[in-house]
Amino acid sequence: MAGNWLAFLNQPRSIETERSWSEYLGEILSLILSKLFFKDRNNFKLACKSWNSVIPNTPLLPPAIASPYFDSPCLIFSQRSSDCWKLFHNHYYYLEFPELKDAEIHFSKDGWLLMSRDKSNLFFFSPFTKEKLQLPPITDSFYSVCFTSTPTSPDCSVFGILGKSTRGRVNLGHIKIGDEEWELETFDNGAHYFRFSECPPVFCNGVYYCFDFNSRNFRVFDPRKDDDEHRWITCGECLETSEDEDNGIKYESYFAEVEGDIWGVFVTNDDRRFISVEKWNFAKMCWKKMDDLGDKCLYVSPSGSFAETCGVSGMANKIYFSKFQGKSGIMYSLTTRMYHLVEGNFARKNAFGLTEMVHGAWIKPTLDKM
Amino acid sequence: MVTTDEKGPLTAKKKSVIIRSCDGDEFLVSESAAVLSTSLKKILEEKEDRLIHLSDIDNKTLAMVIAYLSTHADDGLSDDLKRSFDQEFVSGKEFDVLKYLVLATDTLQVTCLCYTVAKKMADIMKNKLVEWVRREFDIQNDYTPEAEAEIRRLDAWAWDDRQLEDD
Numbered sequence: 398m399a400g401n402w403l404a405f406l407n408q409p410r411s412i413e414t415e416r417s418w419s420e421y422l423g424e425i426l427s428l429i430l431s432k433l434f435f436k437d438r439n440n441f442k443l444a445c446k447s448w449n450s451v452i453p454n455t456p457l458l459p460p461a462i463a464s465p466y467f468d469s470p471c472l473i474f475s476q477r478s479s480d481c482w483k484l485f486h487n488h489y490y491y492l493e494f495p496e497l498k499d500a501e502i503h504f505s506k507d508g509w510l511l512m513s514r515d516k517s518n519l520f521f522f523s524p525f526t527k528e529k530l531q532l533p534p535i536t537d538s539f540y541s542v543c544f545t546s547t548p549t550s551p552d553c554s555v556f557g558i559l560g561k562s563t564r565g566r567v568n569l570g571h572i573k574i575g576d577e578e579w580e581l582e583t584f585d586n587g588a589h590y591f592r593f594s595e596c597p598p599v600f601c602n603g604v605y606y607c608f609d610f611n612s613r614n615f616r617v618f619d620p621r622k623d624d625d626e627h628r629w630i631t632c633g634e635c636l637e638t639s640e641d642e643d644n645g646i647k648y649e650s651y652f653a654e655v656e657g658d659i660w661g662v663f664v665t666n667d668d669r670r671f672i673s674v675e676k677w678n679f680a681k682m683c684w685k686k687m688d689d690l691g692d693k694c695l696y697v698s699p700s701g702s703f704a705e706t707c708g709v710s711g712m713a714n715k716i717y718f719s720k721f722q723g724k725s726g727i728m729y730s731l732t733t734r735m736y737h738l739v740e741g742n743f744a745r746k747n748a749f750g751l752t753e754m755v756h757g758a759w760i761k762p763t764l765d766k767m
Numbered sequence: 768m769v770t771t772d773e774k775g776p777l778t779a780k781k782k783s784v785i786i787r788s789c790d791g792d793e794f795l796v797s798e799s800a801a802v803l804s805t806s807l808k809k810i811l812e813e814k815e816d817r818l819i820h821l822s823d824i825d826n827k828t829l830a831m832v833i834a835y836l837s838t839h840a841d842d843g844l845s846d847d848l849k850r851s852f853d854q855e856f857v858s859g860k861e862f863d864v865l866k867y868l869v870l871a872t873d874t875l876q877v878t879c880l881c882y883t884v885a886k887k888m889a890d891i892m893k894n895k896l897v898e899w900v901r902r903e904f905d906i907q908n909d910y911t912p913e914a915e916a917e918i919r920r921l922d923a924w925a926w927d928d929r930q931l932e933d934d
Contacts, residue, residue, distance in 0.1 A: 418866075418904040418905060418906060422870075422873075424873065425869055425870070425873055425881070425885060428881070428882065428885040429885045429888050429889045429892070430889075431889075432885065432886050432889030432890070433889050433892060433893070436894075437889075437892060437893050437894070437895075439918075440892070440895065440896070440897045440900055441892075441900070442918060443897040443910070443915060443918055443919070444897060444900050444901055444904070444906050444908075445901070445906045445907065445908055445909050445910070446909050446910065447909075448906070449918075
């Protein structure tokens with residue numbers, strides 16, 4: 398038997414002699430290639446010329462949308478010390494976007510970033526296709542801004558609160574994609590002290606919700622209405638915030654539109670120990686605490702937040718923050734009520750020592766661009 | 768319930784085929800398993816002969832493919848069990864073995880297994896040096912040093928600070 402084995406090993410295998418890996422195994426190589434990304438993809442390209450030719454002439458970052466690796470969003474943020482941008486998806490990937498020099502991210506949705514270079518220069522950018530769409534110049538900079546859908550779609554609009562707004566008067570800017578000029582409007586913000594949350598406005602059921610800094614009341618901008626009274630709706634103080642006792646200072650707030658509802662993620666206590674997810678009750682005008690997220694998980698960042706339905710088990714009921722422990726991503730499990738490393742053993746109740754990527758945004762490649 | 772289960776192992780008389788590897792070993796395989804390979808299915812449709820000779824698949828690789836086909840043809844196993852079998856099947860296998868497997872599954876057109884094996888190969892290739900890739904696939908580097916340097920320069924963004932492996 399041992400002799401047979403040796404003979405077996407030594408004999409030339411016809412399969413290998415007839416078909417060489419450097420030549421025409423294109424289909425198998427394409428299959429393997431479809432599972433490789435970034436650096437590993439470049440290694441593939443470097444192996445030899447014929448392997449290079451297997452690589453399709455697609456954009457720089459072509460993560461196959463069907464791949465399980467990119468079913469989940471990645472966090473993109475600027476590496477301030479250089480012109481590099483980092484993409485985090487279990488590992489770091491370094492991307493060079495010379496066109497994004499000195500630019501910052503304001504909002505992220507549907508695989509697109511809304512960015513600005515200086516005050517008046519706003520543009521959309523897709524890091525996956527490197528597509529850039531310029532918006533007309535605007536005289537003032539935005540305090541917070543959002544957009545409604547993929548900027549390649551005709552019904553996409555951009556809406557935001559301008560930086561020159563005061564507590565008494567609010568200045569808004571909005572534009573429909575394709576229009577040549579911004580529409581600027583000013584509204585009376587009511588006599589009360591009202592400070593807007595730094596979170597981007599939330600577009601939900603056709604109107605924009607702009608929360609105040611403690612998330613207890615809000616203003617609604619309804620672009621479909623013509624008269625001032627109905628276009629800018631002032632909503633009174635919502636006293637009953639939630640049933641939560643630990644209703645202290647909200648150190649972090651995030652809002653996301655989830656299937657026609659607005660979800661808020663509130664982080665209280667200075668060690669970020671208490672995290673609650675609450676659903677806005679439109680009828681009662683108050684937040685209602687959610688016990689769990691069902692099959693959803695949340696991706697939250699100061700530049701926009703969204704929910705994903707989890708196809709992969711183990712991902713649901715978690716909040717993915719734009720926070721890091723060293724080089725590892727951090728998520729918060731609503732089941733364990735603890736922070737965990739995305740990969741690896743780590744669990745703790747508070748967020749001490751975690752680095753927050755305040756200029757980062759979660760982004761997910763979407764089908765229509767790939 | 769008085770229905771008889773025609774698929775039961777004792778009641779059904781299963782047809783079998785003999786598959787011979789390039790090194791002459793013969794394997795007895797149920798036809799229901801063999802037809803999961805699109806290539807074998809075509810061969811069986813075209814000829815009466817129940818002996819199939821595969822001139823480019825060695826016995827070790829063929830044995831693995833047949834184990835896969837037989838498991839997937841077993842109606843007694845749940846889909847969950849088959850899925851965990853697939854995971855077990857590729858785990859711990861050497862890269863060399865996977866190379867033969869992916870070629871064999873390509874030849875035999877066992878799409879599902881081909882996909883699983885290719886994914887496993889890609890997993891192993893992650894974080895490896897290009898030299899490792901060339902060595903494992905027995906590839907001659909046909910780039911000039913200048914051309915290689917140019918590709919590295921253009922794709923400089925892709926080389927991050929992760930430790931590359933060459934084992």
